[in-house]
Amino acid sequence: MKSMIKVVRAVAAVVVLMGLSMCSQENAYQYAYMNPDLAPEERAIDLVNQMTLQEKVSQMKYDAPAVPRLGIPRYNWWNECLHGVGRAGVSTVFPQGIGMGATWDVNLMSNVATVISDEARAKHHKFISENKRGIYQGLTFWTPNINIFRDPRWGRGQETYGEDPYLTSRMGVEFIKGLQGDDPKYLKVVATAKHFAVHSGPEKSRHEDNYQTSDKDLKETYLPAFKSAIKEANVQSVMCAYNRYRDEACCGSNLLLTNILRNEWGFDGYVVSDCWAINDFYMPNRHGVSDSPEEASALAVKSGTDLNCGDTYDPNLSEAVLKELIDESEVDQALVRLMAARFKLGMFDDESLVPYASIPYSVVASEKHHKLSKKAALESMVLLKNEGNLLPLSKEVSTVAVIGPNANDKQSLLGNYHGTPVSQVTPYQGIKSKLPNAKVIYAKGSAVAEGWPLLTPIPSQNLRSGEKNGLKGEYFPNEKWEGDPSISRTDETVDFVWLDRPIKELATDTFTVRWTGQLVADQSGTYRIGFRACNVGKVYINGELRIDFQDDHHPTMKYYDMELTAGQSYDIKIDYYNFHADPQAQLLWAKLNEDLLTPAVAAAQQADVVVMCLGLTPDIEGEEMPVVLEGFDSGDRSDIQLPASQRKLLKAIYQLNKPTVVVLMNGSALAVNFAAENVPAILEAWYPGEFGGEAIADVLFGDYNPGGKLPVTFYKSTEDLPDFKTYDMTNRTYKYFEGAPLFPFGHGLSYTSFAYDQFDVAETKAGDVMTVSVSVTNTGDRAGEEVVQLYVSNRKNNPNAAKRSLVGFERIVLEKGQSQNVSFEISAEQYAQITQDGQVIVEPGELEVIVGGKQPGFEGVADAKSSQVLTKTVNIL
Incomplete structure (x- = not known):
């Protein structure tokens, strides 16, 4: 390795001298790396050769600082675009990954990725023009997730394209190509194939698990999508996984990162760790493959992990070099890969040279892009059952009851890792719009799951600020709630997803808000008070801190359960701190143990047809969550049945003998056995994106003929599944499952034949x-x-x-x-x-x-x- 590095450096020296000679002749560039006519790797070698060890290490963490003496601006490598540009303000939101997998449409995937990368480029250049270089503002995206959805319990399976390696490969290749563009010189954005490799839960033990497979399963199931991403789509980045595989931590695996990825497949891009995965090398009760942060840093870089999402490399990698745990030339090699990617993106070149820099901001959330989101939602719909041709429903129906926890819930449109849509159409709203002359009745019907009620914004009549309804809102143009507020007003509710900054003259994304007042309930009982935010937030009730957000990086809800007495006032204070480009804050609640079933039955009794919107939500299935409920465990599921509260609702409505359609909104397969046996029609809608309600209504009432197919097997019971931690493919997925599925992989009905x-x-x-x-x-x-x-x-x-x-x-x-x-x-x-x-x-x-x-x-x-x-x-x- 060291001899190869010496040769590379010798070649680099010649290249640098040539570049410097060119610079002196043309008197155009201060450094050779600034010359856009040189190859990205040549420029990267020149730049790295001029850096100190501390400067090099500083550039190998996700939030890389500026190096002013070399003209390197600060850069944050962390960005997301799983199904639309995420967490960076307004964007077009497409169906969740599993929904796009259900389209089985590679051309659609290419078009979706092109739209996403158009919006990504437009956003990036707008941020740069405003001197914003923070998280979610760059051009290196940690997408797509091409892990195999081998077990329906995995909460992050919603991010994937399903259980089949070939389907995942085809969809992933087109998505990557659409993201990275087709310019011969410049990348549009960098795509990242993740999580390499053999990774699909459980979430709660991912930092300590050590998985084993046969070579057959490795080559047949877990590697093909990654191989296609590299060999066919030329993906420029790979993210290594949290877990161990065959005793090696995936981010320190010679087998995966050196032997397979680089030597066998010829990957020439860079590898980024999953976030804080290197810490798992040495932290107690985790992988135990290293004894210190210095050893962990050396192991990761020597194995091939170039970029650290986390805080291990800096300063520990410098210490590892000084302790001779790793040679500085190996650090150089990693950094050359990283800087070459930045050169390929045109980050050091005049924007006039980079074709993608001219994409106007007007494309973001444009009508054209919204139409494609709606098309993707339509194509993702899978008609699971249609007994007696109940569907499509007649538009002449006089009364429709739209019932269920997902019937009018915006979060159930989005899934996880989503962007901020301009508007969101729920199933209830979509059906109501579809039938302007009909009576459309809505009822929640049940909690999402036992112990997990559907929270909604606290209405203004339950908030007090002096003599007014609502809370006093004070908006400060700083991060400390200091000085006089720029805005002081009464906000009727705290239900904000700001499409524009609330302080108009604000030049940065940093601002704070303090809401104060009283909370008053109409009925006595136990309430869940929730706060959803994408930054930092604290909620105080009667002076005590009850909800505390600390830099969660993505929209998350935290909650506190408390007894409220009707008519009694409870002091409430909310401190919200916004530090990046996706400001949102919501104060939510729900009364626990509320009778939701009686009004739902009453609504159904009035109706000619009932549409039941059931399923899951991204609040209880997703990435490593602090959620433990009946059937749910830390983001995963422990039981694949429809949650008990919804099963009770379904059976109560069924007893009414009304024409009933079940619409499922979820990110993973559900054992909806009762519905399959008794309800005449079932539509699988996934987390369908911002126009999901319109798409559902179009399918139900015959304006669109569904053609989606299942990208996963729907099993009948958790008992059908092997142990969650077993990665052997025996009795898993359609390829090896020996039982009878509820609905098989590839299943999907049509209104024609x-x-x-x-x-x-x-x-x-x-x-x-x-x-x-x-x-x-x-x-x-x-x-x-x-x-x-x-x-x-x-x-x-x-x-x-x-x-x-x-x-x-x-x-x-x-x-x-x-x-x-x-x-x-x-x-x-x-x-x-x-x-x-x-x-x-x-x-x-x-x-x-x-x-x-x-x-x-x-x-x-x-x-x-x-x-x-x-x-x-x-x-x-």
Whole structure:
């Protein structure tokens, strides 16, 4: 390694001399690294060679400071754009990742990513023009999450594209390409494939777990999406995972980061740690792979982790060099990768040279982008059941009851890692707008889960400021609530997602607000008082600190339960400190043990049809949460059933014998067995984005024919699942699950029907590309979209092989009576067998090839009757 570094430095010295010579000739650049005509790596080497050790280390943490003597501005590497630019003010919010996986539409993914990167570039340049260089304002995005959703209990599975490596690969590749752009010289943004590798929960033990798999599972399941991201999409960044794999911490793994990522796949970008993952190397009761921060820093960098999201490298990496735990040349190598990325983004060049710098800010949350968000929401809808063709519903219906905890809840549109939409259309609002002449009644019906009520903004009549309703709001242009406030007013509610800064003349994102007054309840009882914020906040009740936010970096709700007596005043003070570009603050509440069921039943009794909006929320499933409830554990689920409170509501409404549709909004598969057996229609809507309510209404009332397919298996019970911590793929996902699923992977109904014929598989020799073709016809009475799915199976020859594996798919649109030929080319690697020790075997023999709009072999509600499937056994020669 050291000899290679010396050669690189020798070459670099020549390059630098050439660059300096050029500078002296043209008298244009103070340093060679400023010359945009040099290659990014050459510029990075020149820049790194001029830096002190302390300066180098300072640039290897996510919040890198400026180095004024070299003209390096400060830069924060942390940014998010999972389904829209996140946490940076207004942006277009698309369906959550799992919803986009349900579209099975690679062209849509490309268009969505292009929109996101357009908005990212426009935002970045606006921030720079205002001298804002903080968190969520850069061009390096920690997206996409291409882990395999192997277990429905994982709370972060909502961020992924599903359980299948091939589907995840195709969607991930298009998303990465759309983010990074196609300019031959400059990157549009940097995409980051995460979390590398073998990572999918549990959340609560991710800092200490050590996972093991066979080489077969590693190569067949956990690595393909990452390999495609690097080999096909040229992703520029990879984020290593928290856990250990085969005894090595993933961010200190020679196997993963050196042998596979760089040596085998040729990855030439940079690796960033998951946030504070390096701390897990040495902290008590975690991985225990290092004894000190210095050793951890050395191990991570030597293994290939270039950038630290956290606080370990600086200053410990400098100490590691001085203690000879690592050579400074290895630090140089890591920093060259990082600085090369910044040069590729054009960060040191005049904006006139960077084509993406000219994207106008007017594209952000534009009408064009909103239309694409709505289209993505529509395509993500999966019709799970439609008995007796209850759907689509008639628009002539006179009374509709829209019931359920997700019926009018904005958070359930968004999922986690979301941006700030201009507006949010809930299912209730979407249906009400769709039926202007009908009576549309709303009722919550139940808590989301036992012990987790749906919190709503505290209304103005329950807040007092002197003689006025509301709270006194004082707005300060500083971070300490000091001096005279710029604004002093009465705010009727604390329910703010500021699209513009409340203090208009404010030049930065830093401001504080203090709200004071009294809280008065109309009814006595136990209440949950909640505060949702994206920065720092403290809530005092009767002078005592009850809710405390400390720099959570993303919108989070914290709460306090207390007894309130009707009519009694309780002093309340809220101190809110905003420090980045997504200011929001909400004071919320709910009365615990409130009877929500009776008004819901009353609403349903009045209705001609009932739409029940059930499911989960991102407040209880997501990343490492302090939430432990019946069925939920630290962001994950301990039980995959619909929560008990909602099951009770569903059964009560069912007893009324009304035409009922269940709309599910969730980020992971639910065991909705009662609904599958008894309710005539079920629509899976995921967390559908800002226009989700419109999309749901369009599907329910026939203005859009659903065509989405499940990207995950819906199981019947938690008992069907292996141990959560077991990463062996036995009895997991559609490929290896031996039981009967509630709804299988690839399942999805349509309002029309599709027939398949002219199925042909060309004669294929082992090792050659296999060509498959089929004709698909819309045999129904309306236009529709079909996802043509192609699977292969080696199980006839090998009982240890997957039942079947997805190797191709295409989403097509067919008018009534229209036919289309669809063809696929399948590589030998796709139809090969992988042995337990990871060998890829391509040999002659029988291969089962399956094509259709679903998998074969299912009955009842698990069978998509609106589609067809064909199977053929072929001989590989």
